[in-house]
Structures are given as structure tokens and as C-alpha cells.
Amino acid sequence: MNDDRYSRQTLFAPIGSEGQARIRAARVLITGCGGLGAEVASLLARAGAGALRIVDRDVVELTNLQRQALFDEADARECIPKAVAAARRLSRINADVNVEPLVTDVHAGNVAELLTGMDLVVDGFDNFEGRFLLNDACVSAGVPWVHGACVGSYGVSTLIVPGRTPCFRCIQPELPPPGSTPTCDTVGILGPTAHLIASLEVAQALRWLVTGEVPAPPVLVAADVWDLRLQRVELPARDPRCPCCGERRFEFLEAPASPATELCGRDAVLVRSLARAAPAFDELAQRLRAHGEVLVNRYVLRFRTAPYELTLFPDGRTIVKGTSETALARSLVSRYFGA
Ligand SMILES: [Zn+2]
Numbered sequence: 001m002n003d004d005r006y007s008r009q010t011l012f013a014p015i016g017s018e019g020q021a022r023i024r025a026a027r028v029l030i031t032g033c034g035g036l037g038a039e040v041a042s043l044l045a046r047a048g049a050g051a052l053r054i055v056d057r058d059v060v061e062l063t064n065l066q067r068q069a070l071f072d073e074a075d076a077r078e079c080i081p082k083a084v085a086a087a088r089r090l091s092r093i094n095a096d097v098n099v100e101p102l103v104t105d106v107h108a109g110n111v112a113e114l115l116t117g118m119d120l121v122v123d124g125f126d127n128f129e130g131r132f133l134l135n136d137a138c139v140s141a142g143v144p145w146v147h148g149a150c151v152g153s154y155g156v157s158t159l160i161v162p163g164r165t166p167c168f169r170c171i172q173p174e175l176p177p178p179g180s181t182p183t184c185d186t187v188g189i190l191g192p193t194a195h196l197i198a199s200l201e202v203a204q205a206l207r208w209l210v211t212g213e214v215p216a217p218p219v220l221v222a223a224d225v226w227d228l229r230l231q232r233v234e235l236p237a238r239d240p241r242c243p244c245c246g247e248r249r250f251e252f253l254e255a256p257a258s259p260a261t262e263l264c265g266r267d268a269v270l271v272r273s274l275a276r277a278a279p280a281f282d283e284l285a286q287r288l289r290a291h292g293e294v295l296v297n298r299y300v301l302r303f304r305t306a307p308y309e310l311t312l313f314p315d316g317r318t319i320v321k322g323t324s325e326t327a328l329a330r331s332l333v334s335r336y337f338g339a
Contacts, residue, residue, distance in 0.1 A: 005094075006048050019210035020048065026209045027051040029118040031106050031134060033082040034058075035184065035194030036148050036201065037124020038070040041099075043202040044122070045090045049209075051098040052090070055114060056082040056124075057105035057270070058319065059300055059311060067191035081299045081313075103299065104315050105270065106130055107257040111137040120209065121145035122201050126184060127264065129252075132175050135160070135168035136253040139245045144208060148201040151182050153190050153226035155197035158219065158235070159204045165218040166238045167245040175252075178264055185265035192225045260326035263319070269329035273316030279337065281312075288336060308332055 004010075010020045026049050030037045033056035041054055060068075060075035060082055068082075075085040083101035090099050106114060106125075115121065115137055123146060125131050131147065138145045139162045147168060148157040160167055200221055207213070218235040240246045261270045278301070285296045292305030301312045308322040310332060318337065320329040 009047060015206070015210050022209050023048050023206060024050050026119050027053070027117055028205065029053045029055070029114060029121045030124050031114075031121060031130060032056055032124030032126060033070075033086050034064065034124060034126055035067045035189055035191075036126075036150065036198045037122075038068040038082070038086060039195050039198035040122045040124055040148075040202055040205075041086050041090060042070055042093065043199065044205065045094045045097045045099070047202070047206060048094065049097060051100070053100045053102065053114065053118065054083045054086055055102040055104060055106055056086075057103070057313075057317065058082055059302075060085050067189065067194045069195075079295055079297060079300055079302055079311075084299060103313060105272075105317060106133065107272075108133060108253055108255055109257055111253070112141065115141050115143050118143060120205060122205055123147045123149070125149075128172075128175055128181070129261075131168055133252040136244055136250040138162060139167050139248075140250050140253060146201045146204050146208075148197045150193045150197040151184055151189055152187050153193050154222070154224045155193050155200075156220055156222045157197055157200040157204065158221070159208055159214060161208070161214050162245060164214050166235050167242060169244040170239040170242045170246075171220070171235065173239075173242070178262065183265045185263075190225060193223075196223055196225055260330050262324050262326055266321070267324055268319055268321045269323060269326050271318045271320060271326075271329050271333045273318070273333075278312050278314050278316045284312075284337065291336070303336060305336070310336060312337055 006020050009015055010017050028044055028049050030041050033054050041052055059079050060071045062076045064071055070086050070089045081103040083103050087099045087101035111133055142162050144161040146159050220233045220235055222231040222233055243249045259272055263270055281296050281301045285294045288294050288303050292303055295302040303310045311319045318333045320332055323329055
């Protein structure tokens, strides 16, 4: 009996040692390291993927721990960015995997660079904007991606291979208006839902990496963990009039990033700085202590002044909690951080 760490995976006939070598050679981008992304990262690292690039814009919070098994209370207490906390933990799970943590949001200005050198992307986003942008970038660059989304007890997943399967916009032609769809921050999310959908994403990722095959016809899998329903939905063929994969108009990739974005259902706003870097944390922390409570580490500066909480990242972004008004959030950032 073969005793190497992947033996139970290589014994599975469709993978074998050849399939394991393909998994080992794979470079995978994970966009978002929350309920889906953290579990995707854990499963891919354990499966022996060669390299994982993990991009996430936020820090670990206590409310994440109900479902995000890569993180613990110390990460939340110390305000550690999720990508950094994930990389630390993954290095203890499988030291052979090259993990690259990136603390930033995915936007039209950096998505092409994030995709560079990647064989596959796995969706860990919690919002539609990110997925429409990722779809444009992946179709434009010809990089396959595995879509996954979940809320409450329900979730879906599908493999998207440009030119071979329908793209995300063939399935969902237009971006739903902000606030029109339920999110984990408005109607909740069960741990089992996130873990099941992440597992379905990773199963499709491994199958693609090993076989290079797409299901014919293409399928989307839908699951409800409360009603115990699992559905295989056959998808129609690619839509030749799809603006993205049919007409190759990349509207989301070409749209300029807005200076501030409401984070739906979270009573929070993401403010992007015009400067490419944040001011020096130590100086700023000293100045702010007169006005409120300050926590600073090498990754973030968090400033609380009731009822607001501002978290500043080294790339110049701030997440402002306590308001959903973008204009107010921008004025708080400029008042306290002088951006
Ligand atoms: Zn399409």
C-alpha cells in the first residue's frame, strides 16, 4: 500500500499518479477567502495543488468563524487580513504548496494581472460585481473558472471554460440592481451550505485539471442543505449574442473603478484611494489616538470613533463600517486619514 500523503487521492482511478502530477503542476487563483474561498483553499492545498494565489480585501472577524474553518479567534482579535491568515494556516497544512496571499480587492485595474500565469480560477466572491468582472477577464484571457455562490441553505456551482461552455453572462445576462438579491449579510448563511458549495467547486476544479474535459451538455449543480435537495441542471448551449463570449465586449473589464462602493447588506462602504499607498501607519495612529480607539499591526490600521469603524489597508483602501452612504464614507476617510 502506497503511503505517500496523496495515496487516498491517487488510488481513486480517474486521478491516479498522472492526474496527481497535473494537480501538482496547477496554479490556481482564488478570488475571495470567505465562506467559499477559505474552504476551497484548504481543499486545494490538501489535494496538493502546486500554487495558490489567494486574494481577499478584508480582515478576519468573529462572525466569520461560524463557517470559515481556516481562521480562529486570535486572527479576529488581532485583525489579521484573511489572505494572510489563510496563507499562515495553509503552510502548516501542506508546506509543499506555494501560497501567495494578496490583500487587495479585485477590480478592473488589477484583474488581468491577477490572472497572469494562472491555469484556473475558483470563485470565492460574495457579490455579483466581482463575478461579472472575473467572467470578462477570464473569457478575454481564455482562462477557465469555477463559479460558486451560496446564501442561506442554498447554493450553485458550475465550470466555465471559455469557448467550450456557456460563460457566466450566457447564464446571467445582466448585473442585478444593487440590493435586489439576498446576500449572506442580509439573510444569513449556514456553514454546511458554504462547505458543500466549496466542495463542489473543488471537485470540478480537480476534474478539470486532471481530465481537461467539460460535461456535455454543460451542467450547473444546485443544492439546498435544509431541504436536502441536490439538482443537476443541464445548461443551454453558448449564446452567440452573449455580449461577453459571443460579441467579445468586455463591459465590466473596461468600466473604470468607482471611488467608493457600498458593501450590500453590511452597513459598510469600500473607499478606494487615489493614492496608490496608505500613509505611514505609525504617524497616523499617533495623531488619531486623540480622536478614538486605534489598533495597528503590520497589515492594517483600524480606527473606531462611534458609530464608525474605519479599517485602512496598505494599498490605500479603507473599509468604513457604520454607514451605507458612499459620500459620508468618503468624507470620513478624508477627515481622519487625509486621503
Ligand atoms: Zn457568454
